[in-house]
Amino acid sequence: MIYQAAIFGDVPVAEQDEIARLRRRDSAALAGVVGRYQHRLYRYLRRLVKEPAAADDLFQQTWLNVVRQLDRYDSLRSFDTWLFAIAHNAAMDLLRRRTGESLEESGHELAAAEPDALSAAMASERTAILAAEMAGLSAPYREVLTLRFEEGMKLEEIAEVTRAPLSTVKSRMQRALEILREKMTARYRKEDLI
Amino acid sequence: MTTHETIRQLLALSAAGLLDAADERRVCEHVHECAECSMALGELAAVSADLCRLPAPMAPADLLARTEARVAAELAAQAGLRHGAILAVGAGLFAWMAALTTWGLYRFLAGSAGWVAWLLLTTVPAYMAAGTVAVMFASRRRLERSSL
Numbered sequence: 001m002i003y004q005a006a007i008f009g010d011v012p013v014a015e016q017d018e019i020a021r022l023r024r025r026d027s028a029a030l031a032g033v034v035g036r037y038q039h040r041l042y043r044y045l046r047r048l049v050k051e052p053a054a055a056d057d058l059f060q061q062t063w064l065n066v067v068r069q070l071d072r073y074d075s076l077r078s079f080d081t082w083l084f085a086i087a088h089n090a091a092m093d094l095l096r097r098r099t100g101e102s103l104e105e106s107g108h109e110l111a112a113a114e115p116d117a118l119s120a121a122m123a124s125e126r127t128a129i130l131a132a133e134m135a136g137l138s139a140p141y142r143e144v145l146t147l148r149f150e151e152g153m154k155l156e157e158i159a160e161v162t163r164a165p166l167s168t169v170k171s172r173m174q175r176a177l178e179i180l181r182e183k184m185t186a187r188y189r190k191e192d193l194i
Numbered sequence: 195m196t197t198h199e200t201i202r203q204l205l206a207l208s209a210a211g212l213l214d215a216a217d218e219r220r221v222c223e224h225v226h227e228c229a230e231c232s233m234a235l236g237e238l239a240a241v242s243a244d245l246c247r248l249p250a251p252m253a254p255a256d257l258l259a260r261t262e263a264r265v266a267a268e269l270a271a272q273a274g275l276r277h278g279a280i281l282a283v284g285a286g287l288f289a290w291m292a293a294l295t296t297w298g299l300y301r302f303l304a305g306s307a308g309w310v311a312w313l314l315l316t317t318v319p320a321y322m323a324a325g326t327v328a329v330m331f332a333s334r335r336r337l338e339r340s341s342l
């Protein structure tokens with residue numbers, strides 16, 4: 001109604017012949033696919049693990065895993081969801097090893113960092129604040145939000161990437177949006193009072 | 195659970211464009227009559243719209259080149275393994291054929307009771323060679339993985 005998924009028009013889909021070339025380990029085809037997904041995959045990993053160095057490493061690890069698992073890829077399935085599922089697994093392994101990062105959905109989210117003055121000036125103030133609030137959410141919430149609003153995935157696709165039941169994905173989406181709404185509303189109400 | 199409570203739980207999914215047509219219609223009808231849900235939906239929709247416009251972190255300029263280099267190394271390692279495996283199978287088949295063809299010759303030279311000696315001379319070394327090759331392949335694969 002208010003928000004339409006139709007605005008996501010730039011979701012590239014690997015062509016069947018490209019998939020066939022990937023299966024033959026054609027290095028030119030692989031380089032093309034890596035280049036095509038570079039910004040989307042990196043953005044997803046940055047949202048999940050936050051640190052640029054960790055996202056950088058996971059990005060490379062994801063593509064190595066793609067090359068090693070290409071024989072297991074079912075070309076009837078979406079390449080996007082298969083690729084992001086591999087990236088999800090690599091990121092979750094890292095987050096589990098990391099201390100201080102919760103993989104649980106928590107009602108008590110971390111306080112968001114104040115956006116620095118430069119980013120607030122360059123981007124609109126509201127989106128800069130929202131980005132900081134989103135970074136304060138726990139990983140499962142950040143993940144469903146980025147897969148929906150930046151990757152344009154449907155609930156079923158998000159469930160496939162995260163290997164979570166559909167009902168869990170729905171409740172994560174609801175909770176994540178509600179938390180952000182409460183935080184943004186509270187912040188703007190407070191500013192109005194000042 | 196009242197209609198209001200039921201619809202209240204659907205508002206976030208509606209704002210995210212994730213409801214089916216029937217639920218979307220229910221939400222639409224309810225928010226026309228409920229000021230509280232109407233306001234909540236408006237706020238959720240604003241958050242959803244802003245989430246689509248978040249500044250995207252850009253990948254480092256050299257990430258693509260570094261990734262392509264590692265992928266190329268992995269592909270080369272896989273190709274080397276396949277090539278090695280084909281050679282090993284070919285060598286095994288050749289050894290098997292050689293053993294079969296020498297059987298007649300050995301029987302002629304050693305007599306009818308020489309099959310045990312023939313078996314020991316051909317099969318045991320063949321299994322030992324196959325085992326050695328398998329260990330060599332496994333250690334090479336481990337080395338390649340660790341260097342990536």
